[in-house]
Amino acid sequence: MATGNVRYVRYIAVALFTLTLFYFVSHSKYDTVTIPGDGSKSSNPSFPGGPGAPQVPGDSTGGSKAPAFPQGDNVLKDDSIPPPAATEDLAKDETAAQKPAGDETIKSDDTTKSDDTTKSEDTTKSAKASNAPLAMTPNDPGWGDLQGIAPGPRMNATFVTLARNSDIWEIAESIRQVEDRFNRRYGYDWVFLNDQPFDDNFKKITTSLVSGTTHYGLIPEEHWSFPEWIDQEKAKKVREDMKERKIIYGDSISYRHMCRFESGFFFRQELMLNYEFYWRVEPSIKLFCDIHYDPFRVIAESGKKYSFVLSLYEYIDTIPTLWASTKKFMANHPEHISDDNSMAFLSDDGGETYNKCHFWSNFEVGSLEWLRSKPYIDYFEALDRDGGFFYERWGDAPIHSIAAGLLLKKDEIHFFDDIAYYHVPFTHCPTGEQKRLDLRCHCDPKENFDWKGYSCTSRFFELNGMTKPEGYEEQT
Numbered sequence: 001m002a003t004g005n006v007r008y009v010r011y012i013a014v015a016l017f018t019l020t021l022f023y024f025v026s027h028s029k030y031d032t033v034t035i036p037g038d039g040s041k042s043s044n045p046s047f048p049g050g051p052g053a054p055q056v057p058g059d060s061t062g063g064s065k066a067p068a069f070p071q072g073d074n075v076l077k078d079d080s081i082p083p084p085a086a087t088e089d090l091a092k093d094e095t096a097a098q099k100p101a102g103d104e105t106i107k108s109d110d111t112t113k114s115d116d117t118t119k120s121e122d123t124t125k126s127a128k129a130s131n132a133p134l135a136m137t138p139n140d141p142g143w144g145d146l147q148g149i150a151p152g153p154r155m156n157a158t159f160v161t162l163a164r165n166s167d168i169w170e171i172a173e174s175i176r177q178v179e180d181r182f183n184r185r186y187g188y189d190w191v192f193l194n195d196q197p198f199d200d201n202f203k204k205i206t207t208s209l210v211s212g213t214t215h216y217g218l219i220p221e222e223h224w225s226f227p228e229w230i231d232q233e234k235a236k237k238v239r240e241d242m243k244e245r246k247i248i249y250g251d252s253i254s255y256r257h258m259c260r261f262e263s264g265f266f267f268r269q270e271l272m273l274n275y276e277f278y279w280r281v282e283p284s285i286k287l288f289c290d291i292h293y294d295p296f297r298v299i300a301e302s303g304k305k306y307s308f309v310l311s312l313y314e315y316i317d318t319i320p321t322l323w324a325s326t327k328k329f330m331a332n333h334p335e336h337i338s339d340d341n342s343m344a345f346l347s348d349d350g351g352e353t354y355n356k357c358h359f360w361s362n363f364e365v366g367s368l369e370w371l372r373s374k375p376y377i378d379y380f381e382a383l384d385r386d387g388g389f390f391y392e393r394w395g396d397a398p399i400h401s402i403a404a405g406l407l408l409k410k411d412e413i414h415f416f417d418d419i420a421y422y423h424v425p426f427t428h429c430p431t432g433e434q435k436r437l438d439l440r441c442h443c444d445p446k447e448n449f450d451w452k453g454y455s456c457t458s459r460f461f462e463l464n465g466m467t468k469p470e471g472y473e474e475q476t
């Protein structure tokens with residue numbers, strides 16, 4: 001009997017202790033979140049684009065994105081304590097309310113902060129760009145601050161990934177890198193697109209890894225099929241011929257649909273219409289350095305439309321007539337060609353022939369509004385009519401690149417030297433030891449492709465009058 005009583009008392013003690021612990025976890029944590037970047041910080045932005053910069057979502061009273069960010073939840077996650085189960089229903093209700101028609105959205109269980117209205121106001125205040133200037137160099141305030149939620153506004157932006165269900169572990173690896181090096185402090189959304197419905201396993205794993213809200217879209221058949229003007233017999237002969245000549249993906253139909261989709265349709269998927277900026281992520285990529293500032297803000301606040309980390313020469317057998325089609329477009333639409341274009345990146349003879357230089361499009365941070373603009377759509381439609389996606393094997397990389405080179409102004413294209421990146425088989429690793437130390441990079445500088453003979457990045461530097469970083473000669 002005595003032992004029974006002791007056990008009884010012990011149960012009560014354990015239960016009380018657990019309840020107390022739970023109380024502190026669920027009540028005190030949210031109040032301790034402080035958003036740095038108030039009066040103590042200098043108020044002039046260190047990045048061009050203070051006055052006259054595009055209005056950022058966090059600045060306006062409506063449509064403010066920053067307050068919706070799951071702060072409380074992230075604090076819980078950092079402490080590895082699962083959120084209370086009761087909030088899951090709330091999360092689902094909110095999901096239902098925000099769900100865009102036809103596609104699926106899984107909101108991370110971030111509604112634990114629901115009754116915290118004062119916090120939202122604080123966030124709105126500190127979310128102003130002027131209160132949280134971008135830290136672009138180690139000397140800028142906030143540079144070394146890589147813990148907790150990043151201060152400052154959030155752009156109207158999303159990550160976007162085209163993938164198959166079978167890509168799950170390869171994309172999981174990419175997401176983890178993007179989250180660890182950047183997005184865990186920002187909580188940007190992630191849109192996944194597929195020509196087949198995503199399965200529950202894919203959704204469950206990706207949602208668990210992404211700090212922002214995940215959305216899953218099914219690509220409409222018109223965006224992933226042969227247009228009616230394509231001669232099927234001719235297209236089939238091309239695939240057989242390319243197979244014989246051992247051209248990579250030369251006999252693949254799905255690869256061609258993929259290239260056409262990435263060229264002309266990803267940015268007008270229903271889910272993508274909710275955003276202004278995108279960051280494309282492919283399976284099995286690597287990021288080697290910390291990302292100390294928000295690349296979306298760099299793009300938005302400096303009026304950039306397109307960006308890259310790696311550039312190279314295209315395999316000519318995949319695009320023999322792409323330049324002829326492009327020249328025809330230029331003749332038909334001189335009004336779309338920018339006066340201050342980057343033709344010198346694309347051609348060594350003033351536009352007569354294509355030198356095959358392109359930005360590698362498996363990494364892109366850019367403007368969706370630009371891709372949805374008339375000049376870009378006219379270019380895509382002209383190419384699509386000519387049939388080269390199926391009669392040859394045109395890739396989205398040369399198409400995005402030629403479009404950026406001809407339709408944009410030179411200074412609307414940005415080279416993200418600070419984003420160290422790998423997609424098989426090429427690496428971008430910043431030149432210069434001090435930079436790699438500052439960014440805490442783990443890439444081998446010998447692998448850096450930038451200044452090697454098959455890279456086009458030197459051309460980009462020369463064309464834009466940029467000085468190549470110290471030590472580049474040793475990497476050629």
Ligand SMILES: Nc1nc2c(ncn2[C@@H]2O[C@H](COP(=O)(O)OP(=O)(O)OP(=O)(O)O)[C@@H](O)[C@H]2O)c(=O)[nH]1
Nearest residue numbers: 162163164167193194195196254255258282283362
């Ligand atoms: N849903 C779907 N996604 C695809 C398909 N083919 C390719 N993708 C995706 O499209 C992107 C590009 O395809 P990749 O196979 O990576 O093509 P690549 O980068 O040229 O070649 P490697 O990465 O070297 O194989 C990736 O994000 C793939 O997951 C497909 O048939 N369906």
Ligand SMILES: *[C@@H]1O[C@H](CO)[C@@H](O)[C@H](O)[C@H]1NC(C)=O
Nearest residue numbers: 057063064156273274275276
């Ligand atoms: C984000 O951009 C899209 C596309 O331009 C727009 O429809 C939407 O209203 C914007 N959202 C916010 C919060 O500004």
Ligand SMILES: [Mg+2]
Nearest residue numbers: 282283362423
């Ligand atoms: Mg790939």
